[in-house]
Amino acid sequence: MQSINTKVAIVGGGPSGLLLGQLLAKQGIDNIIIERVSSDYVLGRIRAGILEQGSVDLLHEAGVNERMDKEGHVHEGFDIAYYGKRYRIDINKLTNGKTVMCYGQTEVTRDLMEARAAKGLTTYYQSSDVELHELKTDQPYVTFKHNDEVYKLNCDYIAGCDGFHGVSRKSIPADQRTEFERVYPFGWLGVLSDTPPVSDELIYAKTKRGFALASMRSATRSRYYLQVPLSDKVENWSDEAFWQELKMRLPADAAEKLVTGPSIEKSIAPLRSFVCEPMQYGRLFLVGDAAHIVPPTGAKGLNLAASDVSTLFRLLLKVYNEDDQDAVSRYSEIALRRVWQTERFSWWMSNMLHEFKDDPVNIQDAKIFERFMKSELDFYLNHEEGQKVIAMQYVGLPYEEVL
Template identity: 50%
Template sequence: MTHPRHTQVAIVGAGPSGLLLARLLHRAGVDCVVLESRDRAYVEQRQRAGILEQSTVDTLREAGAADRLDREGIPHDGIELRFDGRRHRIDFPSLTGGRRVWVYAQTEVVKDLVALQLEDGPPLHFDAPVHAVEGADTDRPVVRYGHQGEERLLDCDYVIGCDGYHGVVRRAVPAGVMRVHERTYPYSWLGILADAPPVYDELIYAHSERGFALASMRSPHVSRLYLQVPNGEDPAAWPEEKIWDELDLRLGADAGWRLTRGPVTAKSVLPMRSSVTEPMRWGRVLLAGDAAHIVPPTGAKGLNLAASDVTVLAAALAAHYGDGDASLLDSYSDTCLRRVWRAEQFSYFMTSTLHTPTEHSSFDTRLQVAQLERIARSHHAAAELAENYTGVALQPFALQP
């Protein structure tokens, strides 16, 4: 693959946001190059989110990247809440006018987008770490990166940071220009993948005095499960039998309920935090996905916010290069941040309602149960949860500039 010295848009990071943006821009006739510091195998194996909102699925379909998703994705019409020895199902279609979500792992989304990019897309370079972004406040920024043992330069019109919170692109912005709002939670998630069929055909969110638990899936034969654990917990302190026993205790709504057990194939601890960077643009540098915002996974919003960002950004760049209209680019940050803050609020609500910190009092726990009871008894409360979980509908991306 050739190494162009100039492109209209340089995309740093080949996660789902960078790859999806590249696909949308390519179909709209906008030149771009994607630079990724890791190798292809690493990128395609990163375990992340598994819930896709309707708007994300629609965007992937518009981008021509949903053939396997439509064959293998698992549509979900609801979730189940378990608390205080009870079970309550939230039915999404009846509460939202027909909306639903899909279970399809981020790893699979990335594999699909990588394959399309390498088949007929713009340049995608793995093992190409970006060392610096220079001239972000000029009309022609330059990206310095390494590839195959050589230092290379790529000049462009815009640099899009899709390389995460600790990425290089954020560092191109002078200190004090952007403000970061953050919250760190006093607990983490111990997550496992297991070769065991899910015991329930939808996600289970469980509140327990022992801590939060979540039962999800990756396929009809693979379960994805989570336990609330203290920050800094060592996964090695949790042998398989202990994990399964604790999951049964927290998820069991009655004495006879048990998970289907199987070999644990992956195990890790995921810290919980929220972060929003404002604004999401400075000069010719624009941030998308985790480079601009992080949400705790309880609300299933991380990947969907990233897809929302690049859907807005692709439309803005297509309008800019198609007819010289820069208004969507100028409003990019404000447009995205409205949805970001709504998702942050919902993720905080789900997290704080379902988790029990060690300093929790019985009063705090009863308040949580009262909130969950309200959701179970009130159509309006249930509809608000369902609307936020399934996501805010977006206008489809116009592929023609």
């Protein structure tokens, strides 16, 4: 077994692990990333593309903003189409000048990978048999296999950035964690295509046929979604069938502008709300999808991970720069406040904008629920105060101060 040393071991080489590693490295804090799959596989994951202002600011702080600033699209608002009627949520006006950035998660990951490589920082891709040890001591370590050699990575702290199915959360004893989960009775069928977007801003559409979202990755690449039953299969959807259904769910004026073409990626993603408490165990800290999952309505997944990264990074700075050894004990408490606020917003948006006719509940309950959601939409879309609430949460709540 080969023994290696670092200050912070980062398990998971997706955007949250890479961002944490980049921020730490800029402050001279050594870190090593261990990733289960190849870098090409990580870059092949298709994810959301809307960045809150806080995420944009954090990428600037990490020094990986050059291409984002050139190629990203600033959005000052978005549309909600409610049974055909469009309402524009002017987030710039309603939040006193704040905006969001349209820049794909794949591109964020690519920028972070290139920055890490340029600094010569160590990442072990395609690692297996990852295990976390001695988490409740001041000498935790990680063991893993890479290129048929077994490694022991000694460290001060471990950041679990390895997603919902990773080893980090499972390393916390079951009787020491509580998991909250809501699985939705539908999924999102997503298509990526090299076609110009139907709109310069996102359109969230609620229709009797189900939810739809018109999104974008660039001026020439579009991302569209349809609500489908959980039992549906990608194989059931030809490109032609997808475009036809999308046209029926988009507002008429948008449907007329829709440019179709062959899909370059097509998949169905289930929707869930999930939170693990606490988000730390000894010297292990859960970051991003390892600790929580949000439904994609509102594009909060990567953004919530970025706020976790910001919190953990600033607490680790207190440890290493100010010798405040107790600072990291506040991580879970601070992070969970924003996690639950964001989970609630994504749950709320999902409830308002989707059709729940396939939900296995009592039919009378479903009818009452539908009336409640109609009342919600009527109020929030037709009153400026309601639109302000949506806009404030869409651009992202401010990061909490780490004192």
